[in-house]
Each structure stands twice: as structure tokens, then as C-alpha cells.
Amino acid sequence: MKTFFNLVQEVQKPGLCHRCGGCVTFCTAVNYGALELSEDGKPRFGDMEKCIECGLCYTICPEIDELEEDTRRLSNWSAPMGRIIETTVARAADKTVLKAGTDGGVVTALLLHMLDRGRIDGAIVARQVGRFQRQPFLAVNREEIKEGAGFFFDTSHGMKRFSDQYMTYSSIQEFDPMVRKGLRRVALVGTPCQIMSIRRMQALSLVPSETIAICLGLFCSGNFIFSPAEQARMAELGGFAWEDVQKINIKDALLVHLRDGEVKRIDLAEIESMRRYACRFCQDYSSEFADISFGGIGAAEGWTTVITRSPLGRAVFADARSAEAVEEFRREENAAFASEALGKVRAASGAKKKAARHNRRDLGTKPVVIDR
Ligand SMILES: Cc1cc2nc3c(=O)[nH]c(=O)nc-3n(C[C@H](O)[C@H](O)[C@H](O)COP(=O)(O)OP(=O)(O)OC[C@H]3O[C@@H](n4cnc5c(N)ncnc54)[C@H](O)[C@@H]3O)c2cc1C
Ligand code: SF4
Ligand code: SF4
Ligand code: SF4
Structure with a gap:
């Protein structure tokens, strides 16, 4: 049985660990408690004695291929960049959400809408706690969800936990409060690697991944x-x-x-x-395993490109659209806005995959830097 020792050898040592936090989250959520995250988000043994050698941290790691087929089946994945039901460009209808949003504030608008409709009890998001630092947290009301919106510089935040890391965190460590509060339907916002980690857990029906009712994935060039x-x-x-x-x-x-x-x-x-070293080997730009994916690329400033990927994602977006929680880009301004946006995402996705393949070929022939 392969365990965390093998993750250290096969994933951490070659520099492939992108610190999605999946291994630690699972081991902690099921109360084995053998793993912990270091200050800079690197997984490590906290108490080796507690390891029962279940091997699940190894199996669910996105860098390990054992569950690749099951994960793809679960998400109806298809080449070249996952299932696409609909692509559009949208923005939050609420002007305060739009103003606070990173791009068009659509992620926040959808979370608020789902909360109002009673579709979710909370959402795992991130709030800004320093110039470059975001902290994961479980938002359970409108105000907390809004706190996660956008990426702003505001020195009044006081640089509480100033760090040099731009917009990265292990969102799934918030599983623990989610379980303790007994929430049953939680939305997760995350980067493609974090979404993949959840899907791996869901492919094995591992507790508590069934609580994640919907995955909202962000496009990602890297940390x-x-x-x-x-x-x-x-x-x-x-x-x-x-x-x-x-x-x-x-x-x-x-x-x-x-x-x-x-x-x-x-x-x-x-x-x-x-860019973090491990991100050079990452092939997923557009959050291919999410229910809905979001990014700024392909959209005019102040708008978000949105790709719905599952029937659930499509239903949630359609409901928000008909309730006028989100507003779509005006066809009169550009009838081809959706196909142009998708074309840009496809190009960025293809370039990321090509670079990752190239870098993986080189892996082992170049010195590895694993401090980032
Ligand atoms: C590391 C990173 C790299 C990105 N790279 C690209 C890119 O190359 N091209 C592109 O088009 N878009 C990229 N994005 C996505 C883009 O920045 C926006 O998040 C996306 O367009 C949604 O905008 P919005 O205004 O609709 O979201 P908002 O309404 O502003 O909501 C954003 C949500 O994302 C959450 N969030 C913020 N940072 C993180 C994080 N690190 N991990 C998990 N959740 C987080 C917030 O809590 C909030 O809920 C990236 C995002 C991140 C975090
Ligand atoms: S599950 Fe994520 S954090 Fe853990 S070793 Fe794999 S890549 Fe790193
Ligand atoms: S108990 Fe299981 S999940 Fe935790 S470190 Fe050991 S093998 Fe990994
Ligand atoms: S590029 Fe983005 S999705 Fe890929 S490993 Fe890095 S942070 Fe994760």
C-alpha cells in the first residue's frame, strides 16, 4: 500500500506538489490526523504514529494517475478541455458585487443567489488578509460571501498575515469547519488543482466530499x-x-x-x-472538472467568461440569469462574444497543456527547485 511516504518521493521531491491540500484535508477530515500543512502550505507528517496506512492520501493526489479514468467519467470529461455545455460572458447585476468583483463578480453573484434560494448552506471562499495573501474560510451568510469577492489592494487590511504568495491557498482545509458545523450543501470555489482533488475524493465517495454540492472553478495560469x-x-x-x-x-x-x-x-x-515550480507541469487552465468555470480571459474589462460544464452548473447559471442576479453581455455590441471568449480560453488551455507536456519531458533532466 502506498502512503504519504510515497507522495513525498513521487510528488514532493520532483517538485510536483502544488499544495492543493487534498492529502492533508482527507487525512484530517476522517480524523486520522497524521498530516498537517506547514506554514507555507506544504503537506507534511504532523504525527506519523497516527498513520494507519490507508493509502488514500496517495490515491486522491491529483498528481497520481490511479483515479484519472474514474475522475474523468464522473465529470463526463472530454478532450481537449473537458465538457462544455455553454460559454457566455456575464457580470453581476448588483452594482456593489460588480464593483467588488475580480472581473465581473459572477462567482460572488452566483454564490449569493444560491444561498438566497436555499440551494447551499455556505461556501468555501477566500478573503484577502494582506497585500498578496488570501485566507480560506467557510462563508455562511451574504456578508461573508461578499468578503471573498475580488482582489484589491487595501492597506487598511493591515497586512495581518502578509506573505509573498499571490492568491493561493488550500481552500479545502476548510472542510474541517464545514463538518463541525454540520453543513450539508456547500459550494467550493477553487483553482483547477483544488477542484481535481475534490473530484478524486468524490470518485471514491470519500467523506466529507459529498457535502460539496457544487464546484466553481477558476481559470488558472499559476500561483x-x-x-x-x-x-x-x-x-x-x-x-x-x-x-x-x-x-x-x-x-x-x-x-x-x-x-x-x-x-x-x-x-x-x-x-x-x-510562478510556483509545480505549476509548470499543470495541464488544466480552465477548471475542466468544475460544474462551472470562470475567468477574465476573453471578456471585456468588468466581465467574466463563464463555462457551464455539468447539468447542475447549467441549471444554477440559468436560474441566476432568469432571476436577474447576473446579466449577460449584450449581443448588439458583439454577436460573436461567446465564441470569441471560448476561442481565447481554448488557445490559453492548449498553450498550457503544451508547455506542461514539454516541461514534464524535461523533468528529471533539470535541477529541481521545490521551495515554491
Ligand atoms: C491563482 C489564480 C490564477 C488565475 N489565473 C487566471 C488566468 O490566468 N486567466 C483568467 O482568465 N482568470 C484567472 N483567474 C480567475 C480570475 O482571477 C477570477 O477569479 C475569475 O474571473 C472570477 O472573477 P469574478 O469577478 O467572477 O469573481 P469574484 O466574484 O471576484 O469571486 C472570486 C471568487 O474566487 C475566490 N478566490 C479568490 N482567490 C482564490 C484562490 N486563490 N483560490 C480559490 N478561490 C479563490 C474568492 O473567494 C471569490 O469567491 C485566476 C484566479 C486565481 C485565484
Ligand atoms: S494532494 Fe495536493 S498537497 Fe498533497 S501531495 Fe498531492 S499535490 Fe501536494
Ligand atoms: S492515514 Fe491514510 S491518509 Fe493519513 S497519512 Fe496515512 S495513508 Fe495517508
Ligand atoms: S497552475 Fe493553478 S491549477 Fe495548476 S497547479 Fe498551479 S495553482 Fe494549481
């Missing part, structure tokens, strides 16, 4: 880690000062929005060295 030197480099690349920055979002480039309305654009290729 970027900014040390002070890298922050200085970014400011130089973009020609801005950090104190003037209001918001950041990622599309086909990193967009830095300044308080005076100017938007600075930094090519992702220019900040490749700041």
Missing part, C-alpha cells in the same frame, strides 16, 4: 510568489508604484489597475520565474 525583490521587479516591469495599485487581475496577462484608472499590463512570460 505567483512575490518576494520583495520580485515585487520591485514587477513595479519596474509595469512602471508603477505599489501604493498606487488598486486591484490586480489575470487574463492573458497580469493587469495592474491603478487608482487613477490607468491599467498596466505585464506579460505572464515576464514573470514566469515568479
